[in-house]
Amino acid sequence: MVKCKKGLLNSHQVILFYSKTQDFKFNTLYTDYSATTNLDQILQDRERNENGKSVYKRDEDGNPILGKEKKGVPLSDVWEIPYLNPKAKERTGYPTQKPVLLLNQILNIATDEDDLVVDPFCGSGTTCVSAKSLKRNYIGIDISADAVELANSRLHEMIVSTSNLLSKGTNEYFEKTDKELAILQNINAFPVQRNLGIDGFLKEHCDGTPVPVKIQTEHESIEDAVEKLEKATYGKNYKMKILIQTKETGISRLFGFETDVTILKSLELQTKELANKKNERLKRVLLNGVSAKLNGSNSIKL
Numbered sequence: 001m002v003k004c005k006k007g008l009l010n011s012h013q014v015i016l017f018y019s020k021t022q023d024f025k026f027n028t029l030y031t032d033y034s035a036t037t038n039l040d041q042i043l044q045d046r047e048r049n050e051n052g053k054s055v056y057k058r059d060e061d062g063n064p065i066l067g068k069e070k071k072g073v074p075l076s077d078v079w080e081i082p083y084l085n086p087k088a089k090e091r092t093g094y095p096t097q098k099p100v101l102l103l104n105q106i107l108n109i110a111t112d113e114d115d116l117v118v119d120p121f122c123g124s125g126t127t128c129v130s131a132k133s134l135k136r137n138y139i140g141i142d143i144s145a146d147a148v149e150l151a152n153s154r155l156h157e158m159i160v161s162t163s164n165l166l167s168k169g170t171n172e173y174f175e176k177t178d179k180e181l182a183i184l185q186n187i188n189a190f191p192v193q194r195n196l197g198i199d200g201f202l203k204e205h206c207d208g209t210p211v212p213v214k215i216q217t218e219h220e221s222i223e224d225a226v227e228k229l230e231k232a233t234y235g236k237n238y239k240m241k242i243l244i245q246t247k248e249t250g251i252s253r254l255f256g257f258e259t260d261v262t263i264l265k266s267l268e269l270q271t272k273e274l275a276n277k278k279n280e281r282l283k284r285v286l287l288n289g290v291s292a293k294l295n296g297s298n299s300i301k302l
């Protein structure tokens with residue numbers, strides 16, 4: 001076998017499920033419908049037609065039949081459970097510690113309240129902490145006395161990290177508007193979420209360093225936007241920082257304001273300014289025409 005670096009990024013782990021007999025407990029968990037599921041799919045019953053194709057069930061008059069109460073989408077075999085944040089209180093420092101949320105999912109599927117859970121290699125005791133929090137009975141075993149001590153202290157403290165990713169889903173993290181995404185796309189930048197002072201980064205580095213980009217928001221003055229970008233990039237030594245200006249500035253305190261932020265006007269703002277200039281010129285031509293007429297004659301015909 002040849003060891004090769006080429007390939008896809010390994011980002012999943014497989015959980016094996018075994019049962020001694022055919023008769024085993026397996027609870028179905030439900031998740032929310034995805035954003036792409038339409039209302040008909042949720043509300044209406046389906047059946048197979050004569051060709052075996054799944055179609056909406058209809059009554060004699062051809063009206064769709066509303067289905068039974070739905071609990072959501074049965075949990076799939078792909079779970080997105082984040083690694084423990086390095087600063088999470090739940091983290092014990094045990095090298096192979098698993099997140100309690102992972103064990104919660106497993107125990108919710110395979111057990112009910114008051115069942116007995118046994119982990120013969122319990123390490124830092126994650127399974128036991130999960131079992132206790134879900135009101136299951138538990139036994140943890142480990143060859144290492146340190147592990148047993150750690151597991152006992154965790155069972156005493158019962159610290160379980162919550163995960164916004166799990167409770168709200170990844171969509172909750174996408175906070176950029178379509179307009180902001182379009183602005184970033186226009187300058188070949190990718191978006192970053194959950195950062196007050198930086199909205200994205202150019203895909204190409206400048207002078208060997210990344211280039212952060214901020215978009216001025218509706219309620220932000222240009223100075224505030226510059227300050228936020230400066231603050232978010234402080235100490236990072238970026239060679240270039242870009243602020244996309246989206247509004248006309250009023251009286252600016254940028255005079256005498258030291259900044260190495262490059263301010264670029266958004267295409268929308270440039271277009272607006274161009275249109276304003278044209279309108280102003282048209283107004284001036286019209287006014288000049290009227291005053292020439294007034295000067296040339298003593299009376300104006302109405």
Ligand SMILES: C[S@@+](CC[C@H](N)C(=O)[O-])C[C@H]1O[C@@H](n2cnc3c(N)ncnc32)[C@H](O)[C@@H]1O
Nearest residue numbers: 096097098121122123124125126142143144147
């Ligand atoms: C992968 S770790 C378990 C980590 C655990 N899931 C957690 O979240 O902390 C495996 C554990 O098995 C224990 N172990 C290894 N051989 C063992 C044996 N023969 N009997 C009992 N425990 C053993 C190790 O001390 C180690 O703590």
